[in-house]
Each structure stands twice: as C-alpha cells, then as structure tokens.
Amino acid sequence: xxxxxxxxxxxxxxxxxxxxxxxxxxxxxxxxxxxxxxxxxxxxxxxxxxxxxxxxxxxxxxxxxxxxxxxxxxxxxxxxxxxxxxxxxxxxxxxxxxxxxxxxxxxxxxxxxxxxxxxxxxxxxxxxxxxxxxxxxxxxxxxxxxxxxxxxxxxxxxxxxxxxxxxxxxxxxxxxxxxxxxxxxxxxxxxxxxxxxxxxxxxxxxxxxxxxxxxxxxxxxxxxxxxxxxxxxxxxxxxxxxxxxxxxxxxxxxxxxxxxxxxxxxxxxxxxxxxxxxxxxxxxxxxxxxxxxxxxxxxxxxxxxxxxxxxxxxxxxxxxxxxxxxxxxxxxxxxxxxxxxxxxxxxxxxxxxxxxxxxxxxxxxxxxxxxxxxxxxxxxxxxxxxxxxxxxxxxxxxxxxxxxxxxxxxxxxxxxxxxxxxxxxxxxxxxxxxxxxxxxxxxxxxxxxxxxxxxxxxxxxxxxxxxxxxxxxxxxxxxxxxxxxxxxxxxxxxxxxxxxxxxxxxxxxxxxxxxxxxxxxxxxxxxxxxxxxxxxxxxxxxxxxxxxxxxxxxxxxxxxxxxxxxxxxxxxxxxxxxxxxxxxxxxxxxxxxxxxxxxxxxxxxxxxxxxxxxxxxxxxxxxxxxxxxxxxxxxxxxxxxxxxxxxxxxxxxxxxxxxxxxxxxxxxxxxxxxxxxxxxxxxxxxxxxxxxxxxxxxxxxxxxxxxxxxxxxxxxxxxxxxxxxxxxxxxxxxxxxxxxxxxxxxxxxxxxxxxxxxxxxxxxxxxxxx
Amino acid sequence: xxxxxxxxxxxxxxxxxxxxxxxxxxxxxxxxxxxxxxxxxxxxxxxxxxxxxxxxxxxxxxxxxxxxxxxxxxxxxxxxxxxxxxxxxxxxxxxxxxxxxxxxxxxxxxxxxxxxxxxxxxxxxxxxxxxxxxxxxxxxxxxxxxxxxx
Numbered sequence: 001x002x003x004x005x006x007x008x009x010x011x012x013x014x015x016x017x018x019x020x021x022x023x024x025x026x027x028x029x030x031x032x033x034x035x036x037x038x039x040x041x042x043x044x045x046x047x048x049x050x051x052x053x054x055x056x057x058x059x060x061x062x063x064x065x066x067x068x069x070x071x072x073x074x075x076x077x078x079x080x081x082x083x084x085x086x087x088x089x090x091x092x093x094x095x096x097x098x099x100x101x102x103x104x105x106x107x108x109x110x111x112x113x114x115x116x117x118x119x120x121x122x123x124x125x126x127x128x129x130x131x132x133x134x135x136x137x138x139x140x141x142x143x144x145x146x147x148x149x150x151x152x153x154x155x156x157x158x159x160x161x162x163x164x165x166x167x168x169x170x171x172x173x174x175x176x177x178x179x180x181x182x183x184x185x186x187x188x189x190x191x192x193x194x195x196x197x198x199x200x201x202x203x204x205x206x207x208x209x210x211x212x213x214x215x216x217x218x219x220x221x222x223x224x225x226x227x228x229x230x231x232x233x234x235x236x237x238x239x240x241x242x243x244x245x246x247x248x249x250x251x252x253x254x255x256x257x258x259x260x261x262x263x264x265x266x267x268x269x270x271x272x273x274x275x276x277x278x279x280x281x282x283x284x285x286x287x288x289x290x291x292x293x294x295x296x297x298x299x300x301x302x303x304x305x306x307x308x309x310x311x312x313x314x315x316x317x318x319x320x321x322x323x324x325x326x327x328x329x330x331x332x333x334x335x336x337x338x339x340x341x342x343x344x345x346x347x348x349x350x351x352x353x354x355x356x357x358x359x360x361x362x363x364x365x366x367x368x369x370x371x372x373x374x375x376x377x378x379x380x381x382x383x384x385x386x387x388x389x390x391x392x393x394x395x396x397x398x399x400x401x402x403x404x405x406x407x408x409x410x411x412x413x414x415x416x417x418x419x420x421x422x423x424x425x426x427x428x429x430x431x432x433x434x435x436x437x438x439x440x441x442x443x444x445x446x447x448x449x450x451x452x453x454x455x456x457x458x459x460x461x462x463x464x465x466x467x468x469x470x471x472x473x474x475x476x477x478x479x480x481x482x483x484x485x486x487x488x489x490x491x492x493x494x495x496x497x498x499x500x501x502x503x504x505x506x507x508x509x510x511x512x513x514x515x516x517x518x519x520x521x522x523x524x525x526x527x528x529x530x531x532x533x534x535x536x537x538x539x540x541x542x543x544x545x546x547x548x549x550x551x552x553x554x555x556x557x558x559x560x561x562x563x564x565x566x567x568x569x570x571x572x573x574x575x576x577x578x579x580x581x582x583x584x585x586x587x588x589x590x591x592x593x594x595x596x597x598x599x600x601x602x603x604x605x606x607x608x609x610x611x612x613x614x615x616x617x618x619x620x621x622x623x624x625x626x627x628x629x630x631x632x633x634x635x636x637x638x639x640x641x642x643x644x645x646x647x648x649x650x651x652x653x654x655x656x657x658x659x660x661x662x663x664x665x666x667x668x669x670x671x672x673x674x675x676x677x678x679x680x681x682x683x684x685x686x687x688x689x690x691x692x693x694x695x696x697x698x699x700x701x702x703x704x705x706x707x708x709x710x711x712x713x714x715x716x717x718x719x720x721x722x723x724x725x726x727x728x729x730x731x732x733x734x735x736x737x738x739x740x741x742x743x744x745x746x747x748x749x750x751x752x753x754x755x756x757x758x759x760x761x762x763x764x765x766x767x768x769x770x
Numbered sequence: 771x772x773x774x775x776x777x778x779x780x781x782x783x784x785x786x787x788x789x790x791x792x793x794x795x796x797x798x799x800x801x802x803x804x805x806x807x808x809x810x811x812x813x814x815x816x817x818x819x820x821x822x823x824x825x826x827x828x829x830x831x832x833x834x835x836x837x838x839x840x841x842x843x844x845x846x847x848x849x850x851x852x853x854x855x856x857x858x859x860x861x862x863x864x865x866x867x868x869x870x871x872x873x874x875x876x877x878x879x880x881x882x883x884x885x886x887x888x889x890x891x892x893x894x895x896x897x898x899x900x901x902x903x904x905x906x907x908x909x910x911x912x913x914x915x916x917x918x919x920x
Contacts, residue, residue, distance in 0.1 A: 086866075087866050088864075088865030088866030088867070088903045089865070090865075219859060219862055220862070220864070222864075222867060223859050223862070223864065224850060224859065226864045226867035226870050226871075227850060227855040227858045227859055227864070227870065227874060228803070228843065228844070228846075228850035228855065229801075229802075229803020229804070229842065229843030229844045229871045230803070230844075231867055232802075233805075233868055235796075235802070235805065235806060236796075236802035238797075238800060238802070244797060268786075269785055269786040270785055270786055270789070297785075297797075298789065298793045298794075298796075298797035298798055299793045299796070299797055299806070300786075300789045300790045300792070300793030300794070300797070301785075301786065301789065301793075303809070304786075304788075370902055371866070371868075371902055372805070372807050372813065372815055372866065372868040372869045372900065372901070372902045372903075373805070373807070373866075373868045374806070374807070419866070419867065419868075420866060421805070421866050421867070421868025421869075422866045422868060422902050422903060423866075424902075450806070452809055453807065453808040453809060453810070453812075453813075454809075670862060674862070674865055674905070674908070675865075677904060677905070677907055677908070678865055678903045678904030678905065679904070680904065681901075681903075681904025681906060682902075682904055703808055703809075703810050703812055704808050704810075704812035704813055704900060705810065705812055709900060709902060710904070710906075711897045711898075711899075711900060711906075712892075712893050712896045712897055712899070712901075712906040712909060712910060713893040713894060713896075713897040715904070715906035715907065716907070718907065719907060
C-alpha cells in the first residue's frame with residue numbers, strides 16, 4: 001500500500017499487502033443519504049481516461065461509479081462523497097468540486113459527505129503520494145458528466161423535446177426554445193430512471209466554461225466549522241460510556257515490557273484501570289508496539305496515571321542505537337562502492353580522468369511529523385464487530401488491519417474517517433487505531449486512545465536518516481562530465497521486513513536514479529544501511545535528502561567554477577528532452593512514463609519562471625543572499641528562490657520566498673498556493689531545526705521545546721507562488737508534497753551567497769553562529 | 771466543588787482540582803473546539819480566554835479558573851462572526867485547521883488588548899501558536915484584516 005505499488009519487488013512484503021476481496025456493501029452506511037435520486041449505473045470501465053495514470057494499479061484501483069459518489073435529494077440538495085482523507089490539502093473540497101463543476105451543480109447547494117473506509121466500494125483511498133487530483137480529476141469529471149446527462153435526459157422526456165435541445169445550467173435544466181426550466185430536485189426521481197450514458201460518449205465541459213475549476217474562489221468546505229470549533233477531528237469523537245486511554249510504550253523500538261506496578265497510577269483520581277497492551281515483535285508493519293494502558297474518565301487523569309506507573313523494559317537489540325555512531329557508519333558506507341542502481345557511461349573512469357573533482361557529503365537526520373493533532377483514535381468493539389473513528393490517511397488499510405488484528409471479517413469493520421489535524425505521512429500508519437481496537441475489545445467499552453506529543457515524537461515512524469555523497473567530475477572547461485551519487489539510508493521497507501538493508505525502488509526513485517542532468521557518466525549507488533527504529537513516510541519522503549544533496553552540489557559546482565547558480569543549474573539540466581535513465585523499473589511515482597515523462601523542458605521552465613518572477617540576480621542588502629533549487633517530485637516540477645538575511649551574530653531570517661510550480665492541469669490554484677506556502681514553512685523548519693537523535697536506543701527529544709518547528713515570528717515575510725499554465729493535454733500531477741524538497745537546498749545556497757558558509761549537515765542549528 | 775463560568779454557563783467540578791482545564795473542557799464538559807497539541811504550553815492549540823487574557827488550557831488547572839469566566843472558540847461569538855473569525859474565512863487561512871481555534875482565540879485576545887497591532891506586534895503576539903501546516907502568512911494577514919475592519 002501507500003507508496004509501494006510493486007510489492008513483489010520487496011522481499012517479505014507479500015503477506016502484508018495481499019488484497020483481499022470483501023463483499024460489496026449496497027448502502028452508503030453513515031452517509032445519511034435517503035430517498036431522491038441515487039444514480040444507478042454499472043461500474044464504468046477505466047479505459048476511457050484521456051490519459052493513462054497509475055491509478056488503476058493502486059490497491060482496488062479507481063471506481064468510476066456515480067451511484068457511489070453522487071445523489072440528488074428531492075429538495076435539490078446534491079450530495080457528493082469525498083473518499084480521500086482531508087489533512088489540510090483541500091482534497092475534501094477539490095474532488096467534490098470537480099463533480100459539481102461537470103454536473104452544473106450550484107456549489108452552495110452541494111453537501112460533501114465523507115466516505116468510510118471501503119476500497120471495494122470507493123476505489124483506492126490511500127491519501128498519500130500527492131495522488132488525489134492526478135488520479136481522480138478525470139474520473140470525477142466523468143461522474144459529474146454522467147449525472148448531468150441523466151438530468152438533461154429526464155427533463156427532455158418530461159417536455160417531449162430532444163435531449164439535444166436542453167442544457168443543465170446552474171442546478172437546473174433549461175429548454176431555451178420554450179423558456180422552460182426544472183430544478184435538479186424536481187428532476188431527481190425521473191433522472192434516477194434514466195440509463196447511464198456510456199462513458200465513451202460522455203461530453204465533458206469545455207474548460208473555458210468552467211465556473212469553479214482553475215478559478216480558486218471557493219473556500220474549503222470545512223472553513224466555517226474550523227473557525228467556530230465545530231470541525232470534527234479524530235480527537236473530538238465522543239461516544240456514550242467512552243473511556244479515555246493513554247499508553248506507555250517501549251522507549252526503544254523492539255523493546256518489551258518486563259514488569260509494571262500499577263498501584264500508584266490506580267490511586268490517581270479518575271483512573272479506573274491499568275492494563276497490558278498487546279505488542280508485536282519489530283518489524284511488524286503498523287502493528288502496535290505494546291505496553292501498558294491507563295484507562296480513565298478523562299485524558300488528563302490517564303496522563304497523570306501514566307506518569308505514576310512503575311515500568312521495567314527490556315530494550316532488546318536496538319538498545320545501543322546511537323545517532324552519533326550511526327552517522328559515522330552511514331558516512332563511511334558512502335565512501336565505498338555500493339549497490340549500483342543506475343549506470344550510464346563510466347563514472348569511475350571519468351572521475352579519475354577529470355580535471356577537477358568536487359565532493360559533497362551531506363547529512364540529513366531523522367525527522368518527526370509532529371502533526372498538530374497527535375495520533376488519536378476511538379474504537380467501539382462489540383463481539384465480532386468493530387467501529388473505528390480515526391484521522392487516518394489510509395481508511396481502507398486501516399479497515400483491513402483492524403480486521404486482521406481482531407481476527408474478524410473485514411466486512412464487520414467500519415472505519416469512519418474524521419478530519420485529520422495534519423497527516424504528513426504519519427497517519428498513513430494506523431497503529432493508533434489498532435491500539436484503540438485492542439483496548440475496546442478487552443474493556444467491552446468504547447475507548448479513545450490519545451497519544452501525547454511525547455509519544456508522537458518518541459514512538460512514531462520517523463523520516464529516515466541519510467548520508468548523501470556526490471562526486472562531480474569537471475573537464476578543463478568546467479563542464480560536468482561525471483556524477484557519482486551514493487545515498488545511504490535505512491529503508492521504509494525495514495518497517496515491513498527484517499533484514500532490509502537497501503532502499504526500495506520507490507525510495508531510490510525519489511531524486512536518486514531519476515536525476516535529470518545531462519551528464520555522460522553517471523553512477524547512482526545505494527550502499528547498505530540497517531534500521532534501528534521504525535522508519536516511515538514523511539511528506540515528500542526521500543526527496544528531502546536527495547534534493548538537498550543534488551541541489552546543494554549544483555551550488556557547490558557554481559561556487560567552484562565562479563558561475564551563477566541559476567546558469568549552472570540550467571547548464572546541468574541541459575537541452576529540453578525526455579530523460580530516460582538507465583534504470584530497471586524506474587518507479588516514476590507509480591505513473592506511466594508516457595503520460596508522465598521526466599521532461600527537462602518543464603524543469604527548465606520552472607527555473608526560468610521563478611528566476612523571472614522572483615527577480616533572480618536582484619541587488620540585495622549586505623548580509624542577504626539569494627539561493628535557487630529545482631526538483632521534480634510526485635511528477636511535478638518545482639523551483640524555489642529563497643532570500644536569506646544573516647546578521648553578524650548568525651541569526652537567520654527569510655525575507656522572501658518565490659516558488660514556481662508546474663503541476664500540470666490543476667483544479668484549485670488557491671489551495672496550491674496554500675500548500676506551497678506551507679511547504680516553505682516545513683522546509684524551513686527541517687532545515688533550521690529538524691533533528692531526531694537517538695542515544696541508548698531512545699529518542700532524545702520529547703516536545704516542541706527540543707524538537708522546534710518554525711513559528712510565525714521567524715516565518716518568511718512573503719512566499720510568492722507562480723503556477724505554470726498547463727497545456728490543454730497535460731495530465732495533473734502532485735501538489736501536497738513537491739513544494740518541500742527544493743526549499744532546504746535553495747536556503748542553503750542562499751546562506752552561502754550571503755555568508756560564504758556552505759552548510760552540508762542539517763539542521764543548521766548553531767552552525768551560522770560559529 | 772469548583773464552579774467556573776464557561777461561555778456564560780456555570781459548570782461545576784468535584785474531581786481532581788489539578789485537572790488541566792483543557793481536559794475538563796474537552797472530556798468532561800464536551801467542548802472539543804479547544805485542542806490538545808503539546809500539553810506543555812509550547813504550541814498554543816489549547817488557547818482560551820480567561821476573563822480578558824489568553825491562557826493555555828493545558829497547563830491551567832480547573833482550580834486556577836475557579837470563579838472566573840472562560841471563553842472558548844465555541845463561545846467567542848454566537849454565530850461565529852467575530853471579526854477574527856470573519857477575517858480568517860475571508861483570507862482562507864486554514865489548511866488542516868486543527869490549530870486554528872487556538873490561533874483565533876490568541877488573535878481575539880490580542881485585539882482586545884491592542885486593537886491596531888502592527889505587523890511586528892502581530893508576529894510577536896502570535897508566536898506562541900504553532901501551525902505545522904504553515905499558514906503563518908495568512909494568519910498575519912487575517913489578524914491585520916480583523917484589526918482594520920472585515
């Protein structure tokens with residue numbers, strides 16, 4: 001699941017990813033849709049997409065079935081199902097808006113209902129990989145167009161006129177020749193009797209007639225609820241008789257509980273019970289770590305009770321994990337040959353014969369997601385039935401895992417998806433929901449499991465830690481003729497399979513083997529690295545260290561050869577062309593290369609656009625500097641210019657950020673801007689502060705005091721976002737993640753321009769003060 | 771028995787007087803608009819207004835607010851049309867939205883104290899409130915808008 005679309009390639013994955021058939025549900029449970037017009041249509045074929053995407057290869061693929069996604073009430077209210085998880089990208093608005101656009105629904109009379117986890121019914125629901133718009137733009141348009149056509153057919157029959165004479169316009173169907181009109185609500189019952197038009201014959205709207213798409217004037221559907229405190233997150237679910245739980249988990253990954261003394265905890269007012277939680281031996285995918293749960297009448301009492309527990313742990317094999325020593329291990333591995341994952345020409349020979357070799361060694365530590373809502377879930381298990389309420393990015397996977405963990409049929413599990421108070425990949429792992437399910441089963445009562453911030457930082461699924469070493473060989477004219485990039489980092493696959501020492505194809509496909517420069521001799525290598533904690537997806541994943549290394553190296557080459565950073569970057573990108581790296585099974589974010597090639601014309605374009613709009617080369621005050629970086633990820637192209645100011649005490653501020661994004665055909669430019677603005681903050685946070693470190697197997701950080709993130713008073717004064725207008729046939733591509741990777745290297749290149757200091761190890765921390 | 775007025779309604783509590791106000795609000799009273807983000811007054815997600823001051827409910831005990839008036843996001847305005855709330859919607863501030871109740875309460879408290887804050891004053895006053903999605907530019911603009919008339 002998630003980023004892994006080719007599980008067979010990863011040893012040991014098969015058993016976790018097996019897709020199981022479950023019986024189809026015939027009703028939209030919990031969606032509150034009654035009466036009126038529920039579109040009846042056969043499941044449409046997937047073949048009629050205008051371009052091919054990897055959507056069909058995701059678990060359970062795409063369901064282009066209007067019955068599932070749309071209903072029209074007799075009152076005219078159109079209900080559209082949002083089947084992806086809302087964690088701040090705006091997807092709960094954007095996808096239903098696409099349907100509304102095509103069906104000519106008036107957005108003010110549209111209700112959005114959140115789908116529960118059921119991938120047979122809704123298609124793949126994994127909200128990750130920046131995939132929602134790119135996989136669902138066309139299917140959602142087709143669903144909307146089906147609904148519109150059926151409403152038009154119903155009106156035409158009512159009036160006894162040819163369907164070609166009527167037209168749906170803003171929530172009603174009009175016959176302009178006679179001036180007659182019928183509202184969607186009045187047509188609902190008749191429209192339901194219409195046969196569904198063949199997908200191949202559907203007429204999609206001409207983009208020039210769009211009222212909502214590409215306009216960006218629609219606020220997110222939850223805007224009012226968010227500003228009034230009514231929006232329902234996972235943490236906000238309350239059930240009658242519900243107990244509140246917090247769990248003490250092993251401080252070292254793979255550790256086990258030896259003994260515990262509950263007495264002091266049980267004396268805390270409000271604490272009702274102390275109980276063991278089942279754990280699974282590491283690695284165990286998303287299964288709980290186990291530990292001791294304190295059950296109370298409120299969360300505050302449960303936390304206080306947990307503080308009073310006396311616990312003894314056996315730390316196990318990872319008890320010696322030490323970030324200082326591990327860094328040395330990774331760096332030493334990066335200095336020796338490793339598994340070759342891309343080879344063109346002869347980089348070894350070319351480096352030996354080079355006039356000059358520039359070596360950059362870069363280090364990027366573990367990072368924690370710290371979504372503002374820490375992991376939390378509510379479960380109500382009764383007999384062989386389970387109902388879950390949780391902020392999960394993977395509703396279908398959660399359902400599957402709850403069923404397996406409890407040993408009940410998947411059809412007996414309902415996963416209600418709440419709003420997510422941030423996700424960033426953390427909530428693609430449903431361990432917290434599994435904990436709640438186990439506790440509820442044992443207690444025979446509904447339970448909310450609340451993770452504290454300390455739990456989130458110490459027991460999460462961290463972003464990997466990475467040593468990246470790049471050697472660039474230059475000829476006597478300063479042209480880069482050789483490129484060797486060794487990337488050493490524990491793999492996410494280690495969370496699924498013991499003994500994993502190499503990165504998975506989806507990881508090396510994020511900025512290592514898809515490196516787009518026009519260089520004759522290229523070697524990309526992946527030396528071995530074992531994991532000693534749980535590694536997971538973090539917004540933009542391996543692109544963070546790769547873009548940092550590659551784009552810093554561009555700055556270093558420019559520095560060494562006395563050239564302008566942007567000119568150097570364009571020279572390395574080279575001619576406009578389609579790059580086809582010599583890589584077996586290039587991951588390409590799960591997308592076919594025909595629809596989503598590595599296109600250097602588009603890469604150049606974002607560099608040129610940001611340079612123009614961001615006034616590259618402008619005069620900046622003393623102590624200021626400009627840096628630039630570009631990176632293709634999630635099949636989008638993003639270039640960023642950062643202006644920094646560094647004062648004489650080494651204090652870093654960011655007066656201005658400019659970012660250009662080419663994400664192909666897009667839906668909501670306003671949310672694209674918000675994602676890019678946020679990506680700059682996340683990029684700045686990880687560059688300035690981001691570091692989770694281990695000593696004696698334990699995470700050394702605990703909360704926002706020692707794992708800081710950027711606050712408003714240090715955020716960029718302004719982030720300007722420029723969206724490349726797409727060609728009419730350019731498929732949509734990712735937005736949620738790709739803004740992050742180019743930020744840190746652009747910042748680091750800017751710091752060099754301002755100070756002459758080259759930072760190769762993140763976070764920056766106090767390095768500028770020295 | 772501790773008595774405290776929350777959004778104009780009297781509530782009583784006879785449990786642990788040290789219980790953080792945050793959990794009293796969320797789990798005992800059922801006002802879940804106030805969020806838990808860190809438990810250590812580091813992130814501001816739990817910001818409420820006590821009398822006229824912004825406080826972090828996660829480190830404020832129920833006992834601390836005995837006999838005082840607590841306003842949460844649910845009680846800021848009967849229709850959700852406080853100038854700060856309106857400005858937030860006009861500027862499309864939120865992404866995930868989880869921290870926004872705390873941000874809005876902090877901003878409302880700022881404007882009570884200083885109706886026309888400068889941009890620097892806004893950034894300083896709002897610096898205790900973390901937004902991991904990174905909506906800061908819009909937060910600053912929305913507070914400014916609220917202070918100049920929505």
